[in-house]
Amino acid sequence: MGIQAVIFDLDGTLVDSLDDIAAALGGALGDAGLAQPPIELVRGWIGDGAHSLVRRAVDGRADVDAVLASFRERYRAQPIVRTRLYDGMAAALDVLAAPGRSFAVLSNKPHDLTRTIADRLLGAWPFAAVFGQRPGLPLKPDPTVALIAAGELGVPPARCAFVGDSGIDVETGAAAGMRTIAVSWGFRDRAELEAAHPDAIADRPEDLAAAVA
Numbered sequence: 001m002g003i004q005a006v007i008f009d010l011d012g013t014l015v016d017s018l019d020d021i022a023a024a025l026g027g028a029l030g031d032a033g034l035a036q037p038p039i040e041l042v043r044g045w046i047g048d049g050a051h052s053l054v055r056r057a058v059d060g061r062a063d064v065d066a067v068l069a070s071f072r073e074r075y076r077a078q079p080i081v082r083t084r085l086y087d088g089m090a091a092a093l094d095v096l097a098a099p100g101r102s103f104a105v106l107s108n109k110p111h112d113l114t115r116t117i118a119d120r121l122l123g124a125w126p127f128a129a130v131f132g133q134r135p136g137l138p139l140k141p142d143p144t145v146a147l148i149a150a151g152e153l154g155v156p157p158a159r160c161a162f163v164g165d166s167g168i169d170v171e172t173g174a175a176a177g178m179r180t181i182a183v184s185w186g187f188r189d190r191a192e193l194e195a196a197h198p199d200a201i202a203d204r205p206e207d208l209a210a211a212v213a
Contacts, residue, residue: 009164012186024075141171
């Protein structure tokens with residue numbers, strides 16, 4: 001039967017959101033009198049949720065909760081200015097969207113923002129479920145929400161593939177009993193991905209179909 005559902009991370013996997021996240025973070029840090037960090041540092045901080053992102057950026061120099069509130073306000077106001085699908089992703093999703101196969105998104109980004117971006121950029125494909133950070137549910141790499149997503153799709157975990165750009169994503173998929181696919185075009189370097197031991201690594205979106213299979 002093969003893989004019947006593909007669960008994707010969002011930032012760094014399906015969409016390149018780095019510039020918009022960095023802009024909102026830089027503005028929030030500026031509100032606190034702190035300089036905007038280099039974008040490559042921001043790249044490495046993304047993936048563990050907004051609180052972790054801001055905590056790393058603040059690094060003890062300001063009140064994290066105040067900067068977090070400013071970041072969230074700024075990012076919600078402009079979540080899709082430069083955010084876009086990665087080059088080649090639309091064609092890759094067309095190929096992956098085989099009859100009987102469904103898609104889901106699972107992100108540590110707040111649920112409303114995850115939903116906004118998915119609705120705007122992913123509406124052309126069969127994304128039957130979208131999960132962002134919600135109160136009472138643990139963040140990745142806890143597999144709870146991945147298993148909830150599989151249940152909502154009606155697909156056993158062993159028939160799901162989990163696709164993401166970080167070791168956290170690989171850990172999540174493995175803990176849920178899913179096939180794990182790491183993508184190297186995102187926010188983490190290949191060494192981190194290899195250290196997590198995914199079932200496959202895709203270096204280009206057009207490699208995803210073979211990696212899923």
